[in-house]
Amino acid sequence: MLEFAILGLLQEAPMHGYELRKELTAKLGAIRAAISYGSLYPTLRRLQAAGWITEAAETPATAEEVPALTSRRGRVVYTITAEGKERFAQLIAQAGPETYDDTGFGVHFAFFARTDQATRLRILEGRRRKIEERREGLRDVLGRAAERLDAYTLELQRHGLDACEREVRWLEELIANERSGRAPTVPQPGTAGGRREEDSPPPPGESRKERP
């Protein structure tokens, strides 16, 4: 998951760790609290070892001025490689069942602007199915096992059920939108030619179809 998010973010610009964490937190704020350095740095090292990103100590722009007086630990800037972009594309293409759990879905969704329409649709439908299953499970418990559970547990289930129903509706809208809207499929990694606009996705969701 983190690997995917990092590769996705670094395609927008090279960054150092701290910055990466901030951007990650901003982009994924809706689904995760904040990425821990305890996972970020080891993952960066792993990605570098795999050749998907390169690491470069920041050169002090004021060149010879500041030599090695205090052995300043410079910021380390990470840049994605061609292999890294390839890897990212591969991860998108693979997008399987693990992509449908809460975190996995959220992270993939956050990078839908870099995902082709067919895959977007596949992920949205997979997620919907998963949530529908969870919804049925909750309905079962609320129906059949209600008397075995205390009132607080039941209230928790009700709240969860409500969230499920709401998310299914949200997904329905997104799916309908994706299908009808003619998907100006965004910058495809690999297809070198053409526009390098990083955000020109189709307008998703939106739709204020509230009861008037």
Next chain:
Amino acid sequence: MLEFAILGLLQEAPMHGYELRKELTAKLGAIRAAISYGSLYPTLRRLQAAGWITEAAETPATAEEVPALTSRRGRVVYTITAEGKERFAQLIAQAGPETYDDTGFGVHFAFFARTDQATRLRILEGRRRKIEERREGLRDVLGRAAERLDAYTLELQRHGLDACEREVRWLEELIANERSGRAPTVPQPGTAGGRREEDSPPPPGESRKERP
């Protein structure tokens, strides 16, 4: 978290691993998919080593009938000890900031029937504060950094913001309800006078001192 949930569940009845997982999944279905055996069994071992639960191989009721013909691996039934109950009470009393994240809150909430009212209130308010902070963060991003993000990411934030607002409202209701005396449930009065027989709520400091 798992430790807490196991100690809580085993106070209702002794169980073996498989059963424990099923009950756990039913009780926490709203917040977690399913507990993995890869965490369940090691945790059981840890709890046993700490003396909070005891492990007993199930005795084949049909005693001498089935000796050691196939070296039948019997089911292992776990029972909570007095120290275990103490530990559970202690975990409730400690309930700090880690209790306010998604999973931690959910698990604690699921055992509110075994939690005294003051602690319930503290947890609900801590959770509310936390969600309010997340909400403000999302509003910030949607307000200030909106043009930096693509339409999908924005839609994700909007959906997250909506969920936050909804949860805050839910918590408000629960808190008001908790303060105004009795009744765990929020919207439905439903369950009238029924007394639960299996969950005897005799937690550390329940009963009187209610503020009508």
Next chain:
DNA sequence: GCCGCGATGTATCGGACCGATACATCGCAC
């Protein structure tokens, strides 16, 4: 002048939890 303090910045360590996997038994439908 200098002192604390919060933001920036890199990094490690132990532990919690997951997903895949393995293996064995039981009852039942085909």
Next chain:
DNA sequence: GTGCGATGTATCGGTCCGATACATCGCGGC
């Protein structure tokens, strides 16, 4: 009589978190 899904116990590698440590920088207050 055989396959197959539910029941049942268990391990292993890997991901990620929370706590912690340490260093620099700019700023306001004393």
